[in-house]
Amino acid sequence: MEEEILIGFLLAFLGFFVVLLLVGLVLFILQAIGLFKMAKREGKGDIAWLAWIPIVNQFLMTWLVENDVHPGLRGKFTLLYGIAFVVSIIFSSFVFFVSFIPLAMIFYAFYFIAKKYSPNPVLHLVIAIITIGVSMPISIFIFRNRDIIGEEEIVL
DSSP states (O other): OHHHHHHHHHHHHHHHHHHHHHHHHHHHHHHHHHHHHHHHHTTOTTTGGGGGSTTHHHHHHHHHTTTTSOGGGTTTHHHHHHHHHHHHHHHTTTOGGGGHHHHHHHHHHHHHHHHHHOSOHHHHHHHHHHTTTTTHHHHHHHHTTSOOTTOOOOOO
16 A cells, blocks of 8 residues: 555656656747747847757857846856856855856846847846746747837938
8 A cells, every 4th residue: 555655656756747847848949949039130140059058048148138238247248157157056055145146147138138129128027036937938939029129220
């Protein structure tokens, strides 16, 4: 009887793990499609393929907003993200909060992507923070076919 209960728990855990894996794969594909198309539309077609490589696609995300972030970070935001990512890997077992720095930088980059493609960037950012980033791939996928806001030609 106890073995049947244990097998039932193991099967339930396995089923839950498979569902999480499938959801993660779907979210990865949605984000990759969105980032790939955004990179191509923004003239970065030579590096758009990076959207399909896990972890590296986060660097593409920071690269897409490199010139949109606050002036003090322009031109070095992706480098700073890379440093923060490596530092978080090295020190996260010693200092707990260090692992949140790259996450905060990704949320920061996502805000500027949302600002480019949505009239409500703060709403997208708040939803992304509440869902711990789960909604970001969906938003990026939705943004992929939108025109950049504020780039209308000014006719004099």
